[in-house]
Amino acid sequence: MVYRYESDEDAFVEYPDPGPDPLVLGAGPPPPAGPSPSRFPAPTLRRTNQIALPSSEPPARADTPVAAPRSQIYTSSQPIEPPTQRGGGRLWQVLIGGAAVLVLLALCGLGAAAVLMDRDPQPQTNPTHQPNAAPSAAEPEHRQDLDSRDTDQAPLTAKELFPGKELVVAAGQQSYQVLKTHSSGSCAIAATGEVADLLVRLGCNQVVRATLRTPDGDHLVTAGLFNLTDKVSAERARDRIRPLLDERQGRFRGYAAGDGTNVVTTAPARVGWQVRGHYLAYALVVSADGAAVKSGDAKIREILFDMIELHLSRGVLQRRAEGGTAGQPTAGPTERSGTQSGSPDNGELPND
Incomplete structure (x- = not known):
């Protein structure tokens, strides 16, 4: 089974080292710095997108009893984009969007001007067909x-x-x-x-x-x-x-x-x-x-x-x-x- 951790830096002990009773105050070495160990054992299988960090402890001697291995820390392999890069991308998006809006408004203005120019009031002031109108309309x-x-x-x-x-x-x-x-x-x-x-x-x-x-x-x-x-x-x-x-x-x-x-x-x-x-x-x-x-x-x-x-x-x-x-x-x-x-x-x- 695979368990989730509160953060990528969380760790847990699969086989905890023998030590003094945690209930006795002042006994044993101080706890390591960093996040507290997980309460649940983790499987020994490694994830493909995570790497195992090498242990900093010296190798055990042959005459020293082999202790249970300490827990491994898993980290994400996905890179995190710096904040400066995100801000720059948003700036370019804003600039490009604003330019597109300005171009669209300019095109709309040109279209409206063309429509107004196409309107010709001359036919109303110069009705050449009136002399041939029906007698009922012009001369009832x-x-x-x-x-x-x-x-x-x-x-x-x-x-x-x-x-x-x-x-x-x-x-x-x-x-x-x-x-x-x-x-x-x-x-x-x-x-x-x-x-x-x-x-x-x-x-x-x-x-x-x-x-x-x-x-x-x-x-x-x-x-x-x-x-x-x-x-x-x-x-x-x-x-x-x-x-x-x-x-x-x-x-x-x-x-x-x-x-x-x-x-x-x-x-x-x-x-x-x-x-x-x-x-x-x-x-x-x-x-x-x-x-x-x-x-x-x-x-x-x-x-x-x-x-x-x-x-x-x-x-x-x-x-x-x-x-x-x-x-x-x-x-x-x-x-x-x-x-x-x-x-x-x-x-x-x-x-x-």
């Missing part, structure tokens, strides 16, 4: 608010809605033939019964309409715009028209344009309507031969969509919104576009 007065007649005071005209004898609602499609146009300050002329009274009560002061023939010649359509006071009144008209038509308390009138078009005023029709701004757009479609029309007829749904959505809303009213005097973006029409499905739930009902 060039747009039109369609929500009220107060901001959209110019009256409708037949030329605005139907400028020529041919009407092409979309590129690549065949043209509708414009047979006759009509404009009136009395909205009741374009409706009957409770429908006409409703439009008058809600402030309608103008209707512009026309009768057209479809490209294939199989259908006639009367389409136009009612000019109401504001968006709220137009939406009220939109919501009330359906129950009135369901209860047969009124109807939209077709506009006869001569040349055998009187059928548009008498034949069963499919009708659709929707609101954009303070305008109520409508269209009614009849068969050119006066036969009853079917609610699920895809061709009739296409005609209603062409007239109300493509021509009146996206065409006429869009141009009016972009060429007026107020500023409001023109989103989609305010009313649901129920004129495509052909079902009564979408605002399309028989007009008979």
Whole structure:
């Protein structure tokens, strides 16, 4: 077994010499100078990293009895660095660390200066793109608010809605033939019964309409715009028209344009309507031969969509919104576009 000592200079006696009883004071030679001997015996094996110091006692004579060997002192073989060397190493570390910090601060300062120099305030003082800005941002007065007649005071005209004898609602499609146009300050002329009274009560002061023939010649359509006071009144008209038509308390009138078009005023029709701004757009479609029309007829749904959505809303009213005097973006029409499905739930009902 190996035992630890309190210091490298501690020693212990493996086989103590015989001597006087330590309990007797003054007997025997004085104890050697240095640390007291260890209380525990130590093995005789030597450590590889420790050296044994030679004994200073003279060799025993042959005739002298051999005494038990004295204990050996073990010391560390690891050299101890002088204090002056440790202080010098720390000084160099401090100097090198301080230099590194100074270099880092200098680099950070240069980087910040480069960032500040890269900032160019010139684009703010010389906006070359402003002359080409959108009219709505630079000149809001060039747009039109369609929500009220107060901001959209110019009256409708037949030329605005139907400028020529041919009407092409979309590129690549065949043209509708414009047979006759009509404009009136009395909205009741374009409706009957409770429908006409409703439009008058809600402030309608103008209707512009026309009768057209479809490209294939199989259908006639009367389409136009009612000019109401504001968006709220137009939406009220939109919501009330359906129950009135369901209860047969009124109807939209077709506009006869001569040349055998009187059928548009008498034949069963499919009708659709929707609101954009303070305008109520409508269209009614009849068969050119006066036969009853079917609610699920895809061709009739296409005609209603062409007239109300493509021509009146996206065409006429869009141009009016972009060429007026107020500023409001023109989103989609305010009313649901129920004129495509052909079902009564979408605002399309028989007009008979």
